[in-house]
Amino acid sequence: MKEKCGIFGAYSQDATKKTYYGLMALQHRGQEGAGISVWDGDIRTVKGHGxxxxxxxxxxxxxxxxxxxxxxxxxxxxxxxxxxxxxxVECCGYKVSIAHNGTLTNFLPLRRFYESRGFKFRSSIDTEVIAVSFLNHYSELKDEFEAMSRVFEEVKGAYSVLMLFNGKLIAVRDPVGFRPLSFGAGDGYYFSSEDSALRMFCTNIRDVSPGEVIVVKDGEAESKIVGRSEHAYCVFEYIYFARPDSIINGISVYWARYRMGVELARESPAEGDVVIAVPDSGRTAALGFAHESGIPYMEGLIKNRYIGRTFIMPSGREIKVRLKLSPVKEVIKGRRIVLVDDSIVRGTTMKNIVKMLRDAGAREVHVRIASPPIRYPCYMGIDIPTRHELIAAWKSIEEIKKEIGADSLAYLSVEGLKRAIGTDKLCMACLTGNYPEWAFDFKV
Incomplete structure (x- = not known):
């Protein structure tokens, strides 16, 4: 399960170099492709796989x-x-370059609508629909804010967007605020999927508000909130996606994850000799669990950081897990292990980790998950498998425990997750099945 992308924009001196560094800081959000567009009197783009x-x-x-x-x-x-x-994207006599983080829920009907009006799409991804909608409305209104207000009425789902348009940099966050977007000012203006990538260049940083549009032109930034809705921030930004040092919607990702571990220890204590994490995503919650429970935290699994993206992986998930993770036998042998991770998707990886710990001599393995069970697919931009692949969609916790071979298994509750993050303005559809109505309320 992974999130699809990250975006970065700069209006400053050395804007290209700074965008390059910004994308490096966001590399955890996507490793399969990268691209940069610049304005030099026209739009020029370089991109590729890797x-x-x-x-x-x-x-x-x-x-x-x-x-x-x-x-x-x-x-x-x-x-x-x-x-x-x-x-x-070119439409209605105008040209724009667009970078998008998220997924549109009404992509297909909206695409068919514009195709019926004669527009020929050049790609199969929903990002192009946002650009077409914007250019179509701009051609009539001749105002970026008013055009985006129309886009908000028309385009539904999750979308944080950066655009180059006529020498301007336009930043947009959808009215629900599904995906994060940060804005920084210093020697110029900067935008990023996470504020942690902005700190290299500025200290005056804030979230782009849901429904906000910021237009930077002639060295000045103008902002308006042109779309309003009930906010529903993606809960998995806090559980897994974002860097721990990021602050999203005014909430520290690190402390949210730490508190998830604390809440988990309170709700589902375990009798163990040592707490270990599945690195890296489970580490902060494992620290919270250890501190709250009084059980010492140790590094029991070491991650191999030198398996590159192009490494030819042997077949078999167990071999892949063992290439990625290696047990510290001196920590594990003869001990009751409390293993903390952020989530379980299919269950196969966790099953192999539990087996690895037993092979290393663990006396008991108690699995604790710092989020509720994932039972439903996501339509707002998370690559969650179809429902029949989600182990928690069809098996009880007791059945999952047996499937992964653990001595005990417990998940954080939905209420515990809310307490840990500190807000209930969350989209938790993949956990609860309650999808935000606004995201699917569309007409074309």
Whole structure:
């Protein structure tokens, strides 16, 4: 389960270089493709498959000079180079480059609507629909804010967006605020999926508000909130996606994860000799669990950080897990292990980790998950498998415990998760099956 992408934009001196560094800081949000668009009197774009350092190797970044600049890192492994963002889109006599984080819930009906009006799409991804909608309304209204207000009425789902348009940098966050977007000011103006990528360049940083549009032109930034709705922030930004040092919607990701571990220890204590984490995503919650329970925390699994994206993995999930993780036998042998992770999706990886710990001599393995069971698919931009692949959709907790081979298994409750994050303005559809009505309330 992974989130699809990250976006970064700069209106400043050395905007291209800063966008490159910004994308490097967002590499955890996508490793399968990267791209940068610059404005130098026209839009120029360089993009490709691979990591940021692979796409822009050999000095290619030095040939992209311009201001403003937007960039994108992409997760999805499918599609041709035309699917890698930013996308250049032409419509109604105008041209825009767009980078998008999220997923539209009314992509297909909206695409058919514009196709019926004669527009020919060049890609198969929903990002292009946002650009077409914007350019269509701008051609009538001649105002970026009013055009985006129409887009908000028309386009539903999750979308944080950066666009290059006529020498301007436009930043947009959908009215629900599903996906995060941060805004920083200093020697210029900067935007990023996470504020942690902005701290290299500025200290005056805030969230872009849901429904807010910011237009940067001629060295000045103008902001308006043009779309309003009940907010529903993606809960998995806090559980898994974001870097621990990020602050999203005014909430520290690190402390949210730490509190998840604390709440988990209170709700579902375990008798163990040592707490260990599944690195890296389970580490902060494991620290919270250890501190609250009084059971010492130790590094019992070491992650191999040198298996590159292009490494040819042998077949078999168990071998893949053992290549990625290695047990510290001196920590594990003869001990009762409390194993903390952020989530269980299919269950196969956890099953192999439990087996690995037993093979290393663990006396008992008690699994604690710092989020509720994932039982439903996501339609707002998370690559969650179909429901029949989700182990918690069809098995009870007791059945999952037996499937993964643990001595005990417990998940954090929905209420415990809310307490840990500190807000109930969350989209938790993948956990509860309660999908935000606004995201599906559309007409074309």
């Amino acid at each position: 990591l940021v350092s692979e796409v822009f190797k050999g000095g290619s970044i030095r040939r992209l000079n311009g201001n403003p600049v937007i960039g994108h890192v992409r997760y999805s492994t499918s599609g041709s180079l035309s699917e890698v963002q930013p996308l250049e």
